[in-house]
Amino acid sequence: MERSVEATATTAEMVRPNSIPRDKAPEPRGPLSHDIDLAALGELARMEWSGRPGFMKRVIHLFIETAVECLKELGDASASGDMARLQRASHVLKPCSATVGASVLSAHCEELEAMARAGLVQDAAPRVRVIEEDYRRAAAALSARLGQTA
Numbered sequence: 338m339e340r341s342v343e344a345t346a347t348t349a350e351m352v353r354p355n356s357i358p359r360d361k362a363p364e365p366r367g368p369l370s371h372d373i374d375l376a377a378l379g380e381l382a383r384m385e386w387s388g389r390p391g392f393m394k395r396v397i398h399l400f401i402e403t404a405v406e407c408l409k410e411l412g413d414a415s416a417s418g419d420m421a422r423l424q425r426a427s428h429v430l431k432p433c434s435a436t437v438g439a440s441v442l443s444a445h446c447e448e449l450e451a452m453a454r455a456g457l458v459q460d461a462a463p464r465v466r467v468i469e470e471d472y473r474r475a476a477a478a479l480s481a482r483l484g485q486t487a
Contacts, residue, residue: 376438430443445467446468
């Protein structure tokens with residue numbers, strides 16, 4: 338799990354506002370799942386356009402790598418009833434998801450994080466399954482996006 342925390346910090350450092358005017362940078366094109374916020378991908382595209390070739394691809398790959406680790410941690414924590422681990426893993430996955438526009442996934446992580454922090458998760462397994470399904474849909478949409486930009 339340590340690597341996930343480091344990966345999140347790296348993602349946060351990479352995704353800073355830039356000075357490229359919104360009307361100058363290309364917008365993401367093509368249909369994506371309703372699970373992906375095109376505005377977030379637009380920000381990544383603007384950063385890539387401003388002289389960071391491959392930026393969006395690196396951020397998406399970092400998200401997928403971090404998410405896989407967090408999902409494993411969520412599953413283990415759910416099985417053992419470990420509220421602290423549920424809280425930490427959902428806390429790490431929440432901003433990573435938001436960065437790539439996986440807003441539904443991020444919102445579900447935020448819910449689970451708050452419940453786990455309060456020690457009020459009595460139905461962790463079904464909630465983790467929903468988060469896993471959110472991830473699968475988001476990862477599929479993002480992978481399709483990568484195929485469009487390759």
